[in-house]
Amino acid sequence: DGGITQSPKYLFRKEGQNVTLSCEQNLNHDAMYWYRQDPGQGLRLIYYSQIVNDFQKGDIAEGYSVSREKKESFPLTVTSAQKNPTAFYLCASSTHRVGGEDTQYFGPGTRLTVL
């Protein structure tokens, strides 16, 4: 059963704490992405990775960090430096086609709330 999974579904964090959101895919995709979605808004790109051991900042990378040690995994850490982290976080993967067709497959999302 191929797909992309995210955990946990809901996450609560106290101010000043770092938290890590998990994203795993078994689609054999090279590229992986993290997006942030605020209520009633579209998706904003946080980080993306085109290949293992490589990643680039997206449009809103400040206060976030990622790693890509395995093809299947792309965890996102929300650090205490992120001033307003309460949001819905979506992970996606796709085949790596620069300038070409590139359908993204999304996980179910993690809703992070800062208490």
Place this chain on the structure above:
Amino acid sequence: SQQGEEDPQALSIQEGENATMNCSYKTSINNLQWYRQNSGRGLVHLILIRSNEREKHSGRLRVTLDTSKKSSSLLITASRAADTASYFCAIRNTGGFKTIFGAGTRLFVKA
């Protein structure tokens, strides 16, 4: 902004009616995609239309692309209550890697 901008922001229709959503963008694109998101869930890819295509169909979905006007439309025919969701257009710029999502149209289909 390079992102696609959907219009309207929200749409409420009766079951059985057609729903039309529009997307405008500003750059030269390689392709344009439409995604659907049910409340609190991830996005699901619906359809992709290449820059050299003008119209594409998939079941009850019809997508058009007018590159001269930098716009696309998504038509859902004979809508059902289960079509209630947010619909996003996403553009892939020519030569680019990132896919840029718009803010979405929220569709509500009343039974």
